[in-house]
Amino acid sequence: MIVITTPTGQIGSQLVARLLAGEDPVRVIVRDASRLDAGVRGRVEIVQGSHDDPTVLDKALPGADALFWLVPPNPQASSAEAHYLAFAQAGSAAIRRHGVGHVVGVSSAGHGWSKPAGLLSAAFAMDAELERSGAPYRALSMPFYMENLLRQLDAIRDQGVFSLTHAADRPLALIATRDITQTAVALLTDRSWTGQEHPPVFGPDRLTPAGMGEVMSEVLGRPVVYRQTSLDEFTSRMAARGASEQAIRDMTEMNVAQDDGLYAADWAAATPTATDFRTWFEEALRSAPNA
Numbered sequence: 699m700i701v702i703t704t705p706t707g708q709i710g711s712q713l714v715a716r717l718l719a720g721e722d723p724v725r726v727i728v729r730d731a732s733r734l735d736a737g738v739r740g741r742v743e744i745v746q747g748s749h750d751d752p753t754v755l756d757k758a759l760p761g762a763d764a765l766f767w768l769v770p771p772n773p774q775a776s777s778a779e780a781h782y783l784a785f786a787q788a789g790s791a792a793i794r795r796h797g798v799g800h801v802v803g804v805s806s807a808g809h810g811w812s813k814p815a816g817l818l819s820a821a822f823a824m825d826a827e828l829e830r831s832g833a834p835y836r837a838l839s840m841p842f843y844m845e846n847l848l849r850q851l852d853a854i855r856d857q858g859v860f861s862l863t864h865a866a867d868r869p870l871a872l873i874a875t876r877d878i879t880q881t882a883v884a885l886l887t888d889r890s891w892t893g894q895e896h897p898p899v900f901g902p903d904r905l906t907p908a909g910m911g912e913v914m915s916e917v918l919g920r921p922v923v924y925r926q927t928s929l930d931e932f933t934s935r936m937a938a939r940g941a942s943e944q945a946i947r948d949m950t951e952m953n954v955a956q957d958d959g960l961y962a963a964d965w966a967a968a969t970p971t972a973t974d975f976r977t978w979f980e981e982a983l984r985s986a987p988n989a
Contacts, residue, residue: 704768706733712879750785755792764886767803778820778948786827793831805837807964816951835894841871863953866908871961877971898964
């Protein structure tokens with residue numbers, strides 16, 4: 699039995715679809731079962747609720763050979779670390795209670811980073827807590843998701859511009875979520891591995907944001923320009939949307955750490971995954987509304 703958290707999310711939904719093509723039975727923990735695809739609902743066991751709730755975990759984990767763990771975002775949390783640890787502490791205790799055989803978690807690259815990294819430091823704290831369960835654990839360690847650019851796709855197509863806080867001339871490590879999914883499927887279905895590790899999962903490109911703009915320009919056949927957003931502008935936008943001071947600090951520390959080389963050591967050690975940025979962007983354009 700493989701148990702999946704966040705099965706309606708960007709990674710979880712892909713993961714469920716891939717696993718249902720295999721032989722392992724699948725059980726999902728979901729807050730709202732109606733959000734599951736109709737074709738999925740009749741093929742999985744459903745435990746309704748949140749996986750920071752010990753009662754929910756006690757329903758979901760008996761008989762689990764493997765568990766996929768991902769903490770859903772909560773911009774209203776008092777802090778990213780408090781949010782991640784609330785889930786991880788409940789999860790670690792339940793994993794011990796039920797003797798879960800293997801755990802695969804979605805984390806960040808950069809374990810061992812000595813400076814504050816906001817949201818990413820919270821992910822590292824989550825990993826440390828889940829490791830205390832004693833279960834074999836793989837913290838999939840990823841850089842910047844290509845899918846983060848989807849919210850700017852209209853501006854890229856219509857205005858020829860996209861923005862991040864990252865320096866224009868500094869390489870930014872990238873990963874496509876389908877490659878995360880593929881890595882997770884392999885670990886969840888072939889459970890011969892032992893121990894606790896943080897495997898880096900990185901795409902094959904070494905592009906700067908300016909270089910990403912060049913690729914987009916070639917695909918679209920018209921110029922796409924990268925414009926770096928200053929941290930002051932970034933924090934002002936978050937404040938205007940009602941974000942708390944702690945949420946702004948968590949995101950700002952993450953952006954600074956990414957620009958300062960948080961991903962460098964893992965990037966150097968990673969075996970590249972399959973999906974390059976050009977392929978991802980071409981497919982994102984084809985599948986976008988009004989493509």
